[in-house]
Amino acid sequence: SAEEGLRALLDEDFAVLLVDVVMPGMSGLDFAAAVKARERTANVPMIFLTGQASDVEQIYQGYEAGAVDYLVKPFIPGAVRAKVHVFAELYRQRWRIEQQAALLIEAGRRESELRLVDLQLAHQRRYHALAEAIPQIVWTARPEGQVDYFNRRWFEYTGLPLEEVAGGSWLAVLHA
16 A cells, blocks of 8 residues: 555665555555655655556656656566666665765765874974974973973973973973
């Protein structure tokens, strides 16, 4: 039934839908409208099936409702299988393309992060090279006061080894 089909569409993805035009409770055209109304299922191809081929207007309505094909009974099983196979293969290809696109986006994001880290390291090396080249004492500290860099002049001036001040505060070397 159309209701069962709509419930199944809530939980699963489908490559193609075979929809009978005449169903109990809800017509195939109403079912197609409900499928097309949901963003998640709007692009699922539908093949309409019918035993009533005499109404040309109904066939046009089927195509307007989103049918990609309209088959009239009696069906040739091999032809129906071939049509379904084509849509299943298109679905698999689209899925693979989406997976590859996601991988490419992730690779691009990682590459951007690596470039940013490289730029930060290059900036830090330039800063340290400049800090080592000048005759002044230079250090940097975090907002809480913990030192994360001393230049060579600082060690020459204080006479303290790196092990004694590593991770400490610059305030420890000031005279009271």
